[in-house]
Amino acid sequence: GAVVSQHPSRVICKSGTSVKIECRSLDFQATTMFWYRQFPKQSLMLMATSNEGSKATYEQGVEKDKFLINHASLTLSTLTVTSAHPEDSSFYICSARTDTQYFGPGTRLTVL
Amino acid sequence: AQSVSQHNHHVILSEAASLELGCNYSYGGTVNLFWYVQYPGQHLQLLLKYFSGDPLVKGIKGFEAEFIKSKFSFNLRKPSVQWSDTAEYFCAVKPYGGYQKVTFGIGTKLQVIP
Numbered sequence: 001g002a003v004v005s006q007h008p009s010r011v012i013c014k015s016g017t018s019v020k021i022e023c024r025s026l027d028f029q030a031t032t033m034f035w036y037r038q039f040p041k042q043s044l045m046l047m048a049t050s051n052e053g054s055k056a057t058y059e060q061g062v063e064k065d066k067f068l069i070n071h072a073s074l075t076l077s078t079l080t081v082t083s084a085h086p087e088d089s090s091f092y093i094c095s096a097r098t099d100t101q102y103f104g105p106g107t108r109l110t111v112l
Numbered sequence: 113a114q115s116v117s118q119h120n121h122h123v124i125l126s127e128a129a130s131l132e133l134g135c136n137y138s139y140g141g142t143v144n145l146f147w148y149v150q151y152p153g154q155h156l157q158l159l160l161k162y163f164s165g166d167p168l169v170k171g172i173k174g175f176e177a178e179f180i181k182s183k184f185s186f187n188l189r190k191p192s193v194q195w196s197d198t199a200e201y202f203c204a205v206k207p208y209g210g211y212q213k214v215t216f217g218i219g220t221k222l223q224v225i226p
């Protein structure tokens with residue numbers, strides 16, 4: 001099946017710094033990738049839809065200036081959490097879609 | 113907009129017991145339906161999916177799900193669970209169409225006791 005990778009799997013940073021998370025589709029091309037946050041005991045929350053070669057589409061309530069998304073190629077999308085704060089600590093998951101969404105392993109971000 | 117509800121948030125079963133996890137969705141049109149599984153410490157994996165055709169869908173590891181359009185349901189079943197089925201299960205729905213978004217249920221945590 002389709003494989004999606006994320007890097008890093010875990011990151012700890014200081015408040016005020018920026019963190020970049022990479023999402024790659026390893027064996028297929030994805031014109032569309034998605035970024036989610038997963039909160040404990042809650043469902044996946046879609047943050048934004050990343051479209052190759054164009055601007056990302058953000059869900060209501062998600063700050064586009066804080067969560068910068070770049071979809072530079074058909075196999076790579078990046079999420080940069082700018083000026084991270086402790087409330088940004090979460091589990092971030094990307095997915096890439098053919099006719100089905102395939103998920104990356106997630107990135108655990110902890111902001112101190 | 114579509115929504116998904118999973119009725120059981122935490123299910124505990126003994127090995128060899130039968131499993132049925134409920135999933136209902138709200139959307140008036142044609143949908144694609146999915147069940148994903150997240151094993152402890154691992155990422156979400158596709159268990160099975162329904163696009164069209166036979167409403168009884170068979171997935172990996174002996175799981176199956178039945179789409180009942182009149183009930184807007186897509187319940188997941190397994191006749192005999194194993195300890196290795198301990199995981200969190202997410203139902204998801206996507207309206208038919210290339211650019212539609214997938215909506216996930218809140219998840220059901222299944223704990224299988226040896």
